[in-house]
Amino acid sequence: MNILHIDSSALGSHSVSRELSAAVTAELRRSHPDVRVTYRDLAARPLPHWTPLGDAGDPAVREGSAVLEEFLVADFVVIGAPMYNFSIPSTLKAWIDRVAVAGRTFRYGPNGAEGLAGGKQVIIASTRGGFYAAGTPGAAADFQEAYLRQVFGFFGIDAIEFVRAEGLNISPAQKTEALAAAHASIDCDARRAA
Numbered sequence: 001m002n003i004l005h006i007d008s009s010a011l012g013s014h015s016v017s018r019e020l021s022a023a024v025t026a027e028l029r030r031s032h033p034d035v036r037v038t039y040r041d042l043a044a045r046p047l048p049h050w051t052p053l054g055d056a057g058d059p060a061v062r063e064g065s066a067v068l069e070e071f072l073v074a075d076f077v078v079i080g081a082p083m084y085n086f087s088i089p090s091t092l093k094a095w096i097d098r099v100a101v102a103g104r105t106f107r108y109g110p111n112g113a114e115g116l117a118g119g120k121q122v123i124i125a126s127t128r129g130g131f132y133a134a135g136t137p138g139a140a141a142d143f144q145e146a147y148l149r150q151v152f153g154f155f156g157i158d159a160i161e162f163v164r165a166e167g168l169n170i171s172p173a174q175k176t177e178a179l180a181a182a183h184a185s186i187d188c189d190a191r192r193a194a
């Protein structure tokens, strides 16, 4: 059993998504004691942008292959994904560009696109300063969760959950409340996954 744990917030120890992704991973460890965890900090060690250049010996190509293999062998993928400018941090986008590989995570056939990486659970620790939940006026501006759902769905992964803390920059009280609710939802999610 493998967990791939990824963080992308640039805020280091002040980051809420890092706190939540660590809590999700800790819960998964509790319910699956034999699990092996691979950790990637995309802010501390950003991946190079994808380019068409490079041969197998190129360090960027080698790292891109390692990133893809880590993803393919993971049973659980836990991602700390803050909203940056209505979408995700560019470091996380650079990771997605390494994982979206035709013939490995998806392919195009006579019936269109087909995901090849099903059978995993993806749990996203989603944080945002404002409110974007379905049914609110901000919902149409959510290119963060909607985008991640699309990407992992494209890879054939239906089991995608969001552990969400939003409205974090509205007020200290809202932040406290959102964090408590997010932590409470992690406990429930871990029990379901066990």
Ligand SMILES: Cc1cc2nc3c(=O)[nH]c(=O)nc-3n(C[C@H](O)[C@H](O)[C@H](O)COP(=O)(O)O)c2cc1C
Residues within 6 Å of the ligand: 009, 010, 011, 014, 015, 016, 017, 018, 082, 083, 084, 085, 086, 087, 127, 128, 129, 130, 131, 168, 169
């Ligand atoms: C560069 C940057 C862009 C941001 N853009 C948005 C945004 O578009 N909408 C929003 O609600 N919050 C935005 N925020 C606020 C963050 O989503 C919020 O502070 C969240 O807690 C960040 O997650 P973290 O604590 O894990 O870093 C932005 C923050 C940063 C640093």
